Amino acid sequence: MKNVENKRGVIITACIVIFVFLFTLIAEKVAPPSWNMLFMVLKKGSIYVLIAVSMNLLNGFTGLFSLGQAGFMLLGAYTYGIFTIPVEDRASVYQYFDGGLIQFTIPVPLALILSGLVAAFFAFLIGLPVLRLKSDYLAIATLGFAEIIRAIFQWQALGPITNGSNLLRKFPVFNSTIAYFGVVGICVTIILLLINSSYGRAFKAIREDEVAAEAMGINLAKHKMLSFCISSFFAGIGGALLAMYQTSVQAAIFKSAMTYEILLIVVIGGIGSISGSIIASFLYIACSEWWLRFLDQETSLAGPQRSRFIVVMAVIFVILLVPMIIRIKKPKGKPVALYGAGAAVCGIVLGWLVYYALTGQTKIPLLRNGFRMVVFSVIIMIIVLFFSQGIMGTKELPDLFKEKKASGDAGKEVAG
Amino acid sequence: MPGLKAFVAAVFGGIGSIPGAVIGAFIIGISEDIVKGLEAMLNMVGISSNIGLATFSDAVTFALLIIILVVKPTGLFGEKATEKV
Numbered sequence: 001m002k003n004v005e006n007k008r009g010v011i012i013t014a015c016i017v018i019f020v021f022l023f024t025l026i027a028e029k030v031a032p033p034s035w036n037m038l039f040m041v042l043k044k045g046s047i048y049v050l051i052a053v054s055m056n057l058l059n060g061f062t063g064l065f066s067l068g069q070a071g072f073m074l075l076g077a078y079t080y081g082i083f084t085i086p087v088e089d090r091a092s093v094y095q096y097f098d099g100g101l102i103q104f105t106i107p108v109p110l111a112l113i114l115s116g117l118v119a120a121f122f123a124f125l126i127g128l129p130v131l132r133l134k135s136d137y138l139a140i141a142t143l144g145f146a147e148i149i150r151a152i153f154q155w156q157a158l159g160p161i162t163n164g165s166n167l168l169r170k171f172p173v174f175n176s177t178i179a180y181f182g183v184v185g186i187c188v189t190i191i192l193l194l195i196n197s198s199y200g201r202a203f204k205a206i207r208e209d210e211v212a213a214e215a216m217g218i219n220l221a222k223h224k225m226l227s228f229c230i231s232s233f234f235a236g237i238g239g240a241l242l243a244m245y246q247t248s249v250q251a252a253i254f255k256s257a258m259t260y261e262i263l264l265i266v267v268i269g270g271i272g273s274i275s276g277s278i279i280a281s282f283l284y285i286a287c288s289e290w291w292l293r294f295l296d297q298e299t300s301l302a303g304p305q306r307s308r309f310i311v312v313m314a315v316i317f318v319i320l321l322v323p324m325i326i327r328i329k330k331p332k333g334k335p336v337a338l339y340g341a342g343a344a345v346c347g348i349v350l351g352w353l354v355y356y357a358l359t360g361q362t363k364i365p366l367l368r369n370g371f372r373m374v375v376f377s378v379i380i381m382i383i384v385l386f387f388s389q390g391i392m393g394t395k396e397l398p399d400l401f402k403e404k405k406a407s408g409d410a411g412k413e414v415a416g
Numbered sequence: 417m418p419g420l421k422a423f424v425a426a427v428f429g430g431i432g433s434i435p436g437a438v439i440g441a442f443i444i445g446i447s448e449d450i451v452k453g454l455e456a457m458l459n460m461v462g463i464s465s466n467i468g469l470a471t472f473s474d475a476v477t478f479a480l481l482i483i484i485l486v487v488k489p490t491g492l493f494g495e496k497a498t499e500k501v
């Protein structure tokens with residue numbers, strides 16, 4: 001660690017990572033069943049971490065805007081499923097295709113690596129004509145290839161291998177969260193080491209200015225193809241892990257909507273920041289699966305505290321509404337939109353209170369099945385509008401724990 | 417999905433050319449429906465085939481796009497804009 005300038009930040013980050021691993025290892029053994037939701041979120045979040053980091057490698061570090069991740073995930077998931085279904089179960093899974101064509105199995109770690117290799121191979125074939133295109137056309141071309149791959153895997157004529165449009169199931173799965181964390185941890189470490197090497201610096205040079213990079217002697221085609229293949233390798237492994245999490249593989253799930261989810265996670269976390277993708281992935285999965293669930297249930301205020309609660313709420317919101325409206329006329333430092341939004345929220349709550357006073361119904365309106373997605377979308381829009389650099393921008397987690405130098409030292413460094 | 421295919425049709429015809437967009441859209445739309453009905457047409461003619469080509473109707477749109485992007489990246493009627501360094 002002699003050449004690392006930010007030793008304190010790296011050590012603190014390593015301690016945090018080790019603590020998280022130990023926490024999941026121990027908590028899974030002793031936790032009560034009511035914690036199941038937490039472990040589900042951790043498993044799915046870690047899978048999306050791997051895929052988001054692979055997309056960040058391609059999009060944030062090399063500057064190639066590609067939307068084909070769902071296709072490579074599909075390839076990885078199917079490869080894992082096809083080669084690990086036990087031979088005695090094949091007849092029941094491939095029931096319309098006489099037991100299927102492939103009648104041997106491969107051990108699980110080997111199958112994971114094979115799924116990555118198959119995805120990387122197809123990325124190599126796709127990249128040959130496509131990587132010379134500019135950003136928008138590259139996005140559409142890779143999106144097109146993902147759709148073509150999905151159509152091929154749903155084709156009935158390939159049924160003996162892929163089971164057509166039916167599910168692939170009964171393959172071995174990982175049951176514990178720590179197994180997912182282990183695989184994802186190894187893969188993210190490899191990507192980190194790659195980014196901090198000379199290949200990583202070449203990728204960043206290509207992202208900044210392709211013409212200048214080529215003038216400095218970087219072989220554009222070779223490095224773009226390398227980045228594309230490595231990103232698809234890890235997307236393939238991520239697809240195999242997703243197959244394990246869902247215990248079934250079906251081509252219809254891997255639509256382009258999944259790619260847009262991953263792109264959203266990358267943008268929210270910060271394009272060009274690995275720790276941003278990790279944090280944003282867990283936050284996204286937690287918000288969409290767990291934390292906003294209470295918005296889907298119809299609730300009503302009932303009980304003896306009801307009238308007191310209503311009166312208190314009415315007083316609070318009237319008190320809040322008046323200064324909001326005043327501040328809209330004379331904003332002090334914060335943007336006017338903030339006060340406008342605050343006034344709107346107060347107005348809505350007061351409107352509901354008036355509705356209650358008139359009719360006596362205590363059901364909180366709008367809280368029904370599906371409202372969770374509306375709130376989720378609004379939250380995402382606010383993040384993208386007001387925090388457009390993402391949660392972490394281009395910084396990594398160790399940068400947050402840097403030692404603050406006194407300004408006098410900086411002056412001496414420059415002068416001396 | 418229809419919006420995506422509209423973008424594909426515009427790129428196929430050439431960005432920056434309105435007649436190109438019209439012709440590109442017609443070609444893409446008609447090819448997609450030909451693929452959907454290809455097996456029925458072949459069965460009518462006498463060649464019996466049952467391999468389920470209808471699943472490739474979406475795929476043929478993107479296959480045409482990739483062919484045009486590889487052969488003529490500016491589209492059928494597009495103009496080449498010179499790149500300033």
